Amino acid sequence: MRKALITAAAIGLTTVTAVTATGCGAADMTKQSSPYANAAGTKTVTLSVQSWVGARANAAVATYLLEHELGYRVDTVQVDEVPAWDALSQGRVDAIMEDWGHPDQEKRYVTQKKTVTDGGELGVTGHIGWWVPKYFADAHPDVLDWKNLNKYAAQMRGPESGGKGQLLDGSPSYVTNDKALVKNLKLDYQVVFAGSEAAQITQIQQYAKDKKPFLTYWYEPQWLFNEVPMVEVKLPAYTDACAEKGTADPATIDCAYPTTPLKKFLNTEFTKKGGKAARFLKNFTWTKADQNEVAQMIAEDKLPADKAAERWVHKHPEVWKKWLK
Template identity: 70%
Template sequence: MRRRTTALVGSLVLLAATGCGAADMTKQASPFANARGSRTVTLSVPSWVGAQANVAVAEYLLEHKLGYRVDTVQIDEVPAWDALSQGRVDALLEDWGHPEQEERYVRDKGTITRGGDLGVTGHIGWFVPTYLVKQHPDITDWRNLNKYAALFRTPESGGKGQLMDGSPAYVTHDKALVKNLKLDFKVVFAGSEAAQITQIKQFAKEKKPFLSYWYSPQWLFRRVPMTEVKLPPYKKGCDADAAKVACAYPRTPLQKYLNAGFARSGGRAAAFLKRFRWTTEDQNEVSLMIAEQKLDPREAAKRWVDSHPAVWKKWLP
């Protein structure tokens, strides 16, 4: 996720369960990607469970309703654009906003084309557990964070309050925000979405304070209620200079992108992926089955498909 600075999500180990901060698998992409006339589609899988939910449902429907073989390739966000441009994958179903890549590949080179809205709006922010807000109601204003910095100290934060991030692969403004807002905090990376979730659950179990970079949609909100800390309001362009960012993250309608050649000649598969559009609630429902109930993504997709025919039948060409 760019603003999630991407996704993402961000994790549980993808292709097995779910994940974030995945290795760049670009060079190991499917040999079937962009194969003209084939009945095979290759989908890029980012490293957070919400994106895996998209792919699981799309894969299930492509295979069981449209007769395609689907290959999936786990790739970090920015390398996924390169793979998509080169035809190593055919589609990216959840992008959190990468203007540099869009300028290069969509506008300049024309090797990638827009696939339309996913139907889900993403938002990144700083969150504290709601049980802490009940004790300190003013903690949800960033201007009061320094007053409570001592509550968030950990062995990793070096005497400062800890701001927990997920994967370093995500594009995050948090180090700049801490510096520019003059906060007595240190950004500490958990390493992945999965590791971050584990840490948040442990803090919540012990009712300990924590301040975390987090995002929606995300199924964990159903298990650990969290309240967003209000940062200075986002205004268009306030994040243009990464070193000077001192504003909140924007709300981002998540987008799909297709390889341009696949978009032209991908037949019913391309048409289906363009029509694929669901809600935050739909995505969270599948994500919860994968991440919390530990269902295989294919089984989670099947259960969702079986119970939501009125939704997905609109996607079929």
């Protein structure tokens, strides 16, 4: 008891000392890195990992190479997309390896505050859309045009869709216009959020196992295609006019998602002082096939991320040797 109190007091005192040690001066919390950084006597790079597996594949390979080739220690932090920008700006993470396009954040942090620097393209092109399983598309080819979706609404019903067809959406953090699309295209569907990508994948796998029809929001590149082949449903073509309208008021969007070249972003401070690690991350670029290879090993073969990265690195030295320059 007394000991517990003494311990508490001691740590409280340490905290107070820590406060006083930081002085009476300004303490810019946007410049405070993770307490775990550089702890083991080596330099640390902190990478933001988003919840989808592609992003984990990037991070796994980057981590492996940074640790084994360049002698860094890497921490990965799982943060959702938008908050990751804030963390990147504050220096709590050093790099985002795969960004799907956040114009607002880019404007705020890259253009205005200049706390984040463009890290170049990842080499992978991302695409969001609506997909149905191949077994269903083969049987009903006309489902691939959005105009015929209402015909199949009854077959797509789910427990959460309230009598309408179910359009399965994933994590709330993903970029999505689906509610507006359903409304504006007058579809007899209800957007049902799985809540997380994990939940969505589980659901898709279950449907696939039973060969049930479903309509889902999904994106490329994604390893799940290898396990559950899916075909994209054509939505009204993406146009700049439609995109502009959408920027002004997201509720008015009535066309498909754009195709996005995925980009990397680095903390500005880190680009200046990060040395070899920063250069390496800037150089990091690979293809959709490369990424999927690693992603599949992680998500489907349940390999630990570092083992997956190790296998890929041993197989494809020609790809990563360039990044070390």
